[in-house]
Amino acid sequence: MTYPLRTIQEDGDAVVILDQTRLPRETAFVVLRGLADAAHAIRSMQVRGAPLIGATAAYGVALAIGGRPGFSDADLDQALSVLAATRPTAINLHWALSRMRRVLQKSAPATRRDAAWNEARTIAREDEAANAAIGRHGLPLLQAIAARKGQVNVMTHCNAGWLATVAHGTALAPIYAAQDAGLDVHVWVSETRPRNQGLLTAWELFQAGVPHTLVADNAAGLLLMQGKVDCVIVGADRIAADGDVANKVGTYLKALAARAHGVPFYVAAPVSTIDFACLDGAHIPIEERAAAELGAGDTVVANPAFDITPASLVSGIITEHGIIAPSNLGSIKP
């Protein structure tokens, strides 16, 4: 599968991102030149999706160093804390920043610039490779359905495609692999109120020529009840050590409906999305976003951006190391 654009790429001393706040209406790029630009891009959701947030934060540290000959430990701490405060739920952000801290603390201030660019580049390349592996490991699930009944109907939520990562996507990676393998695959795309990330998924699938149907979030239960969905695959923003999954709000309701109708529910995520230090879903911070996103006037609004799907509702976690039972995440702890 080749993708028409890159979500993030280097351009000399700058980083160029695809502005996802303007998709699918318009394809526009933004040049990030410093720490403030990178932090703004994450906070404003010009870049979004857990793995891409992590990669952008890593490049943000490199941008913070810029052309400065000396970048002290205090400078490093300041850059890391600005980036860490951008969005609370996606653990890939903190995972990437910890890697940057580890590498830079070991290098002398004069060599930190090169070290930072190298590590950010490595994080981006590793994400691309991990997601390609997720596609390969998820493919047999879809092949088994195709062997049984021909067309494969997958439901997804939010956008966990290449737009949400450095490349390939997580939940969409097995779907792209299925298309490459010649399977007859169709995707039910839920709109994903209030930010409409489902439109990004529909845009991606359209570009790739994957048959899909956009539905309102609330249609998911009916489709599952009517037997129109063979499996659900979603991404994740953080997976706790016990296998509880934080993902875009609305994921939990799909998992409940999938269980009620005997439909397998898979989560696709790289190991960088697993927070082994987080005991369970109750300990995952849930981002509360602006009331304005719901378009209400003076009404009191709550706008949690993520929800928690208990491990008991998850059939398996598709990682770069294979499909793991949520109760067995310890077996892939790095």
Ligand SMILES: CSC[C@@H](O)[C@@H](O)C(=O)COP(=O)(O)O
């Ligand atoms: C591969 S992305 C997985 C998740 O990050 C994705 O499903 C999601 O919830 C994205 O949320 P967003 O608020 O758009 O950053």
